[in-house]
Amino acid sequence: MPSMIPDIHAAIVCDDIRQERNGKFILIGLFDRMVLPRFPIRYPRFCILTRWGSGEGNFVQSTRLLDPDENVVASGKNIPVRLADINQSASNVEIFMNVPLKTPGTYSVEIRLDDDLKLRFPLVVQQQQVPPGMPENLPPPPFPE
Numbered sequence: 001m002p003s004m005i006p007d008i009h010a011a012i013v014c015d016d017i018r019q020e021r022n023g024k025f026i027l028i029g030l031f032d033r034m035v036l037p038r039f040p041i042r043y044p045r046f047c048i049l050t051r052w053g054s055g056e057g058n059f060v061q062s063t064r065l066l067d068p069d070e071n072v073v074a075s076g077k078n079i080p081v082r083l084a085d086i087n088q089s090a091s092n093v094e095i096f097m098n099v100p101l102k103t104p105g106t107y108s109v110e111i112r113l114d115d116d117l118k119l120r121f122p123l124v125v126q127q128q129q130v131p132p133g134m135p136e137n138l139p140p141p142p143f144p145e
Contacts, residue, residue, distance in 0.1 A: 006055025006083055006090075008118050011111050017047045017093050025049060025091060033124040040102045045095065050111055052081050053089035062112045063094055065123070068105030081113065101125055 015029030027049060034043060048063055063076035076094040083090055101107075104127045111119040 003057030003059075004055045004086060005057075005113070006052040006059065006081065008050060008111060008113075009053050009089065010049065010051040011109065011119055011121065012049045013109065013123060014047050014049070015045070017049055019093075025093070032122075033126060034101070035126045035128050036101065036104075037128045039104060039127065040100065043096075043099045043101055045097050046099070048076070048094045048096070048109065050092045050094075051089055052083065052092075052113075054086055055083050056086050058082050059113050061092055062115070064110045064112070065096070065099060066108040066110065067102065068107065070108075073101070073107070074099045 012027060013031060014027045015031070017028070018026040020026065031046075036043070050061060050063070052059075052061070059081040061079045061081050064072050065074040067073050074096050076096070079092045079094070081090045081092065104125050107123045107125055109119075109121050109123050110117060
C-alpha cells in the first residue's frame with residue numbers, strides 16, 4: 001500500500017474520555033493548564049485525544065510530556081494509526097496515570113508519528129494561590145476521582 005503521511009487534526013488534553021456505542025467520543029473537562037496545591041506531586045489522571053486524517057498507510061503515534069527543563073516525565077505507548085485512504089480519520093485516546101510533576105512551569109506535550117515530531121504545545125502547571133485571609137496550613141483539596 002502506498003503511504004501518504006497524515007496530518008494531525010486535533011490533540012486535546014482533558015480529564016476523561018468516553019466513547020458512545022455509535023463511536024462518538026465524549027470529552028470531559030478540557031484544559032490547557034493544571035493548578036495544583038503543592039509540589040512535588042503526582043497528577044492522578046489525564047487523557048489526550050488525537051485525531052489524524054488526510055493520509056494513507058500505517059503509522060505509529062507516540063506521545064510525551066516534558067518538564068520545563070525538557071526532561072521526559074511521561075511517555076505514552078506506541079499506538080497504531082491506520083488509514084486505508086485519505087478520506088478516513090483515526091482517533092486515538094491515551095490515558096496518563098500518576099504523572100510526577102516536580103515544579104510549576106510550562107511543560108510540553110509532544111505528539112510524534114513514526115518518531116517525527118508532528119505537534120508540540122504547552123501545558124502550563126501552576127501553584128494554587130491561597131486566598132487572602134485563608135490559613136496557609138489547610139490540607140489541600142482532594143483531586144476529583
